[in-house]
Amino acid sequence: MKLEAIIILAIVGTIYAVSMPCGPHEDYLECGSACPETCDTLGEVRPCTRQCIRGCFCQQGYVRNTLTGECVLPCDCPPKASTTTTTPVPTDTTLCLDPNTEYRLCGDECPRTCENLNPQPPCTQVCMPGCYCKKGYVRENVSGLCILPCDCPPPAPPKPPCGCPKGPKSCPCRL
Known part of the structure; x- marks a missing residue:
C-alpha cells in the first residue's frame, strides 16, 4: 500500500512539474539554485549554499529583472543607481x-x-x-x-560516563 502511494505521488509530481507554466526564457527545474543571478546581483561575488529549489528559473545567459520578474539578457537590465544599491527588505x-x-x-x-x-x-x-x-x-x-x-533554559546536565566500575546495577547508562 505504501509503495502504491509513493508511485502515485511520483506520477502526480511529474505531471505537475511538466505542466508547470514558466514564462519566456524560463525553464522549470527540479534542482535550481537557491541564489539565482538577478539584475541587482549581476557580477557580484556572493556566498550561496548548494540547495535544490524547485521552480521556474531563467535560461542560461538570462538573469531575472527584479523589477518586472522577467528573465532578460544582462544588457537589458536597468542601470544601477550606485554601486552600493541594496534590495529593499519588506518591513511588514x-x-x-x-x-x-x-x-x-x-x-x-x-x-x-x-x-x-x-x-x-x-x-x-x-x-x-x-x-x-x-x-x-x-x-x-x-x-x-x-x-x-x-x-535560555539551563543546559541539560551531562550524561554520566558509561562505565560500570561497581557492577551492572550501578551503571546509570543501562536500563
Whole structure:
C-alpha cells in the first residue's frame, strides 16, 4: 500500500512539474539554485549554499529583472543607481509572528540558538527569505521563539560516563 502511494505521488509530481507554466526564457527545474543571478546581483561575488529549489528559473545567459520578474539578457537590465544599491527588505511586521524576529531576504545557515550560542565557522549565508531573530536574540530550541540569551533554559546536565566500575546495577547508562 505504501509503495502504491509513493508511485502515485511520483506520477502526480511529474505531471505537475511538466505542466508547470514558466514564462519566456524560463525553464522549470527540479534542482535550481537557491541564489539565482538577478539584475541587482549581476557580477557580484556572493556566498550561496548548494540547495535544490524547485521552480521556474531563467535560461542560461538570462538573469531575472527584479523589477518586472522577467528573465532578460544582462544588457537589458536597468542601470544601477550606485554601486552600493541594496534590495529593499519588506518591513511588514505581519510577515513574522514573533515580535523578536524580522523578515530578511538572506539569513544565516547557522543561526544562534540556546544550544549553539557561538556557532563555529564555516557558516555560509543562505539567500532564503524568512523570519530570523533580531540582533541580540537567539532561537529557543523547544518553542522556536527568539529570546535573549540570558533567558535560555539551563543546559541539560551531562550524561554520566558509561562505565560500570561497581557492577551492572550501578551503571546509570543501562536500563
